[in-house]
Amino acid sequence: MxxxxxxxxxxxSVRALLRELDGHHRAFQSERGMLRWTLHKKIDRSPLNSAILVKILVKELERAxxxxxxxxxxxxxxxxxxxxIKAPCISDDLYExxxxxxxxxxxxxxxxxxIGLDYAFRLKAERTAPGVLYQRMVISEQSLKSDLYPYQERVFMFADPEVLSKxxxxxxxxxxxxxxxHQSRRSCLCYVITRAVQxxxxxxxxxxxxxxxLQSKATAELEHWFQQVVAAMECTGCEVNADRIRHxxxxxxIYSLVLSSSVAGSSSPEGPQGTPLPNPNISFHLWTEEEQLWKELVQFVRPLSHTWEQDRLSQELDSFEIQDMAPDCDCCEQTRFSVLSTDSGIERDLPAAGEELLPPGGSEVEQAKLQRKGGIKKRASPLESMAFLQNSCNGLGAKQPGKLHRKSGSNLVPMPHLCRLYTARVVVLGDDRVLGRLAQAYYSLRKRETRRVFLTPKLNLQFYYVPVVEGRPCTSWPSEEQTAAGQMxxxxxxxYLGKADPWYESNVNTLCHMIPKLATMPSSLSTHPTADPFIMDVIAYYVRMGIQPVCFQVYAVKxxxxxxxxxxxxxxxxxxxxxxxxxxKAPKDQVQTKKKTTLEAPxxxxxxxxxxVLLSDRKKEVDVLLRSxxxxxxxxxxxEAEDLMCLNVNIAEVIKTSNLSGRSFSTVPNKIRTHDIKIQSMERRTFSLCLDKDVRRTYTNVVSVDVSPCLEPSYCLQKTRTMRFNQHETGDMGLAKYMPKSLLLPINTFAGIIQ
Known part of the structure; x- marks a missing residue:
């Protein structure tokens, strides 16, 4: 061609993508999301056409x-x-x-x-050292060891077996x-070397x-050339005035040394040939335990220990918890107090002669050496711990919930010394019920980090959501209105995310019904191992390019x-x-005294x-008594245009009415927009609660419920510490004034909220 x-x-193909964003071709809604995947697969099969696609996309961007x-x-x-990132060679004028x-x-x-600023930084690094974006992505996603680029990423895919079918x-x-x-460590090393040289x-x-x-070389030699290429690439990236010619x-x-170390064939260069971009390291988990997310993250961050000393240090780290926890802190439990060692480590402070320094069995030479007694690891200062916790929160400062503000992204400026080496991309699949479990797990994780800062200094935690619905909707109390609303x-x-971000609607929301449909079809991967895994390709694209979080308020219920x-x-x-x-049911004596003509209100x-909730942010307390x-x-x-973070409460209020046939009762919807709300039953009758449409999280025989925005546990801890010394102050003081007050759950999308 x-x-x-x-x-x-x-x-x-590009124009078809744009028409899809405009909402055209409603008859082909089942094929939404395939256009982008098909376009990239065309380029993967013919890498020479990458420059043509880049040129067309630049023209369309300038026109837009x-x-x-x-x-x-x-x-x-x-x-x-x-x-x-995937293209083998792009001219410098296109980069410009x-x-x-x-x-x-x-x-x-x-x-x-x-997004423009983030991509500008990446393009600057790519122009200086061509192929560096590909190299860093493969190194981090495949956990290839490199001292010059020690970052590691992993994708954790969680599915609730109670929500999704077997x-x-x-x-x-x-x-x-x-x-x-077909994605071995050796092949990934070859990909990095080949792509950098090409x-x-x-x-x-x-x-x-x-x-x-490269494929014929031993693993040790292949590792050697890999380290040489990474060193050359990162050295160019660190230079102030990097020179492309020198790079x-x-x-x-390196290329000449590799070719000279083996007898090459008679082939000749045939123009740019593509180097495949391997899929990220994805692990699939059935979410069966409450603490499963925490355990997987700890196992990912904590390196495997092979010596007894490292095992003992890990055990001490497990038993160590940050102290100074206040007993009246609502969000965190009281922790035990540890005893610090009184040994100073100085020779004159050693015990007198005759006292045992080492356990029985130690030699005299070992006993004569200067030894330290075992103690606990010194914890970080409160200021440093709070800095870690504050930077990890995807909040919006101490702004009160209920104010008009953006819910996309975060206003917190990353601290330069918090360079996390690990990135966990947690992908949850299911409906709103699995998101409720995610909110529970995230709240539990934040409480753990408040008691003991372990993951926060090391781990960058990212959340992604892929909706999946199959069969008829299973709500707690299905009604006619809910059944008519359909599965969505x-x-x-x-x-909401699909309306706010059209690219999320085209690429992620289309998987909602496509995954169950593909699950019932015979897999082509079993008969054709080289077939393209569509679902994994789309999820890989989502976790790689979805960099804009949309923050949702988590609400606490008492x-x-x-x-x-x-x-x-x-x-x-x-x-x-x-x-x-x-x-x-009323008591029998009460039933007998009632007249038959009495009509009991439901x-x-x-x-x-x-x-x-008022736009002026004035506080207006309202007390009402109604029947519902x-x-x-x-x-x-x-x-998606509504930017007010609040609760929309719909109460079915029962009103007495009179007509020709006598008295009756009708239901009138009563809508409330509030920041927090408390509901209490004034009779002996109780009510039942269901959280996040999940029948497993149902509470019965409830007489009172109090709902308010869930507070960030680190904010609660810091405020409690401050109140110890300023008992008469009611407002935020000290570090609490600058810390996120509410717990927000960030869900990554491609664009966030476009306004």
Missing amino acids: ENTEVESDILR ERGDFRHYIIPLLHTLMYTL RVYDFCKKLLTLPKPFCS TVCNALLSETKAAQM AALGEDCDVESLQRI AERLEK ELCELAV ILFSNPAQEPAEDVFLTELSAKVQDG GADLAVTYRK AGLVMKAIPAS
């Missing part, structure tokens, strides 16, 4: 910037950057045009300026294994001969029961809390106390 035909074909097509910019830019366009985005509001879980597990079947030398590199020679000379020297009633958060002997319960929810008055009398049969609290906004 000639270049003109190829260019026309690629241009048609000149016209009123701002919603095209971020999808086109993500497609362009993904192509640049893309770099200039990213700088123009700095004049636009978020998220355009944020067929879907088995299909996801099979595709995860198939995507990494990007630096261009057409002067004989890719076929280089790959053949090419370094890689050419269980995916309110995904619907529950009181009708039985005074039963302990109050505390829980959290993310999307919805629904309540229904339970059917209660529901129960409820005392509702809430703080009304049930209510629903929605935490997810109905529209």
Whole structure:
């Protein structure tokens, strides 16, 4: 196919992507999300066409910037950057045009300026050392050891077996294994070496001969050349005035040494040939335990210990907890106090002669040496611990919830000394029920980190959400309205993200019904191992390019029961809390005294106390007494344009009415927008609660429920510490004034919220 035909074909594919963003071709909604994947697969099969695609994408970006097509910019830019990372050779003038366009985005509001700045930094590094983005991505995702670039990433994919069927879980597990079947450590080392040399030398590199020679070498020798290439690339990136010519000379020297170490074939350079980008290291987990997320993260961060000393140090770290926990801190339990060692380590402070220094069995020579007694590891100072915790929170400072503010991204400036070497990308699959479990796990993790800072200094935690719904909706109390709403009633958060980010709608929300459909079809990976794993490819693209978080408020629930002997319960929810008055039978004597003509009103009398949300941020407390049969609290906004972080409470209020046939009762919807709310039953009748539409999280015989924004545990700890010395102060003081107050759960998308 000639270049003109190829260019026309690629241009048609790009224009089809843009029409999909405009919402055209409603008849082909089942094929949404395939266009982007098909376009990239075309380039993977013909790497020579990468430059053509980059050229077309740059033209479309410039056209979108000149016209009123701002919603095209971020999808086109993500497609362009993904192509640049995988492309073997791109001319310098194309890099210059893309770099200039990213700088123009700095004049636009978020998220355009944020994405433009991030990509401008990446392009600058890529122009200095071609292939460095590919190299760093493979090293981190495949956990290849390198002292010059010691970063590691891993993708944890969690599926709730109570939400997804066994067929879907088995299909996801099979595709995860198939995507990494032909992805060995040796092949990844060869990919890094080949790509670096090819990007630096261009057409002067004989890719076929280089790959053949590298594959024939021993693992130790292959590791040696890998370290040489990484050193050359990172050395160029660290230079103040890096020179492309000097960089090419370094890689050419390595290339010559590799070729000279073996007899090359008679092949000759045939132009740019592609080096595949391996899928990231993805592990699939069935979410069966409450603490499973925490255990997997700890196992990822903690290096394997092979010596007794390292094992003992790990045990001491497990038993060590940060002290100074206040007994009245609501969000964290009281921890035990440890005893510090009084040994100073100075020779004159050693015990007198005759006292035992070592355990029995130690030699006299060992006893004569200067020894230290065992103690505990000294904890970090409170200021340092709070700095770690503050930087790890995806909050918006100490701004009160309920104010009008952006929910996309974070306003916290990364601290330069917090350079985390590990990145965990947690992908949850399911509906709003699995998101409720994620909120619980995240809250538990933050409480652990408040008691003992372990993961925060090392781990960068990213959350991703892939909606998956199969069969009929299974809500706690299905009604006619919920059944008519369809299956997407269980995916309110995904619907909101799809409206806010069109690229998320095209690439991620399309998996909602596609994954169950593909799970029932015979897998082509079993018969054709070289087939492309569609689901894993889309998830890999999502975790690589989804860099803009949208933060959602986590709400805390305090529950009181009708039985005074039963302990109050505390829980959290993310999307919805629904309540229904339970059917209660009156005593027999009361039934006998009632007249037959008396019509009992449904529901129960409820005392509702809430703080009304106003745009002026004035506090207006409201107390009402009404009769209701049930209510629903929605935490997810109905529209992407709504930027007010609050609860939308819909109460089905029972009103007495009179007509010709006598007295009757009708239900009137009562809508409340509030920051926090307390509901208490004024009768003997109780009500039941269901959190995040999950029947497993149902509470019965409830007489009172108090809902408020969940506070960040580190904020609670710091405020409690401050109140010790300033008991008469009620406001935030000290570090608490600058710390995130509310616990926000960040879900990564491609663009965040486009306004």
